């Protein structure tokens with residue numbers, strides 16, 4: 504299928520080779536500067552840590568103040584919907600893409616509140632989706648196969664979808680966005696997320712499978728058993744891209760590429776909910792340094808998200824009991840990331856203010 508990504512060189516090896524650890528001297532400079540600002544040491548808490556991370560990502564102190572941010576919403580369908588894991592019909596994925604296009608979804612509203620832009624990447628919606636400035640056509644295939652019965656996609660398709668994400672990151676960085684936020688839309692994708700989280704954390708399916716958009720107890724039990732069965736097909740030391748192909752989604756793969764691509768360009772990423780958290784576990788397995796380029800925008804109520812963030816070692820910036828996806832939690836968190844850069848850039852030092860410390 505023509506996915507619109509005209510790729511002459513494989514993007515994945517180049518992205519992996521370009522990812523570096525955070526810049527230690529810039530982080531040290533940020534810590535020193537935080538200690539000199541007119542406040543008791545540590546009193547801005549997590550904002551101070553965020554500013555140090557930003558300095559490490561950019562390799563400069565103060566780091567650039569991010570004026571512009573974008574939420575990249577990766578949309579795809581899931582064959583596992585046929586196995587009865589969600590109350591919503593598959594068509595809602597494509598219908599929500601049209602809602603994003605018109606600006607009517609929660610992520611449109613919350614991104615606009617924070618001064619951000621939304622782009623939507625059709626990486627695997629079953630139905631036809633038109634392309635315009637908001638919705639980018641990058642279909643790798645029309646939905647995954649049902650992961651309950653076999654591989655969700657081939658390894659080649661997973662790699663193609665990762666490369667789509669890397670390409671999207673490159674386009675967004677080249678367009679001048681200083682921070683990239685993740686978003687997702689895919690009916691059924693909390694089942695694939697639970698599989699990824701169970702595999703990478705080693706936790707039992709019961710601890711990482713949640714209600715998603717909302718299921719009754721019997722369906723949650725069926726979903727949990729299905730996750731346990733699918734994860735049981737994976738060897739403990741399976742290659743991370745093979746894991747993604749077996750039990751993941753096309754939007755997970757796209758998000759893996761988005762994070763790798765942004766990290767390879769030293770651009771910070773704000774992760775959204777459980778889908779992004781699951782994708783970040785694949786990133787961690789491929790390039791652990793890339794995770795250091797990420798902020799956890801929020802913590803969703805999905806149990807798998809708690810488990811994923813714990814393994815990623817990321818502290819959520821906000822916790823508002825969101826469980827929507829789309830990039831809503833990441834959009835809400837962006838002003839906090841920006842505020843941490845402003846503190847480092849704009850606050851007076853004790854010397855400036857003539858205050859003894």
Ligand SMILES: O=C(O)c1ccc[n+]([C@@H]2O[C@H](COP(=O)([O-])O)[C@@H](O)[C@H]2O)c1
Nearest residue numbers: 589689691693715716776777803827828
């Ligand atoms: O981001 C989250 O943590 C989150 C938690 C629950 C549901 N969702 C969204 O709901 C959809 C998947 O839910 P489900 O129940 O169909 O697997 C998908 O479009 C996700 O963006 C997202």
Ligand SMILES: Cc1cc2nc[nH]c2cc1C
Nearest residue numbers: 591595688716827828829
């Ligand atoms: C209406 C609706 C909106 C969503 N946004 C993200 N996932 C979603 C799932 C549903 C069902």
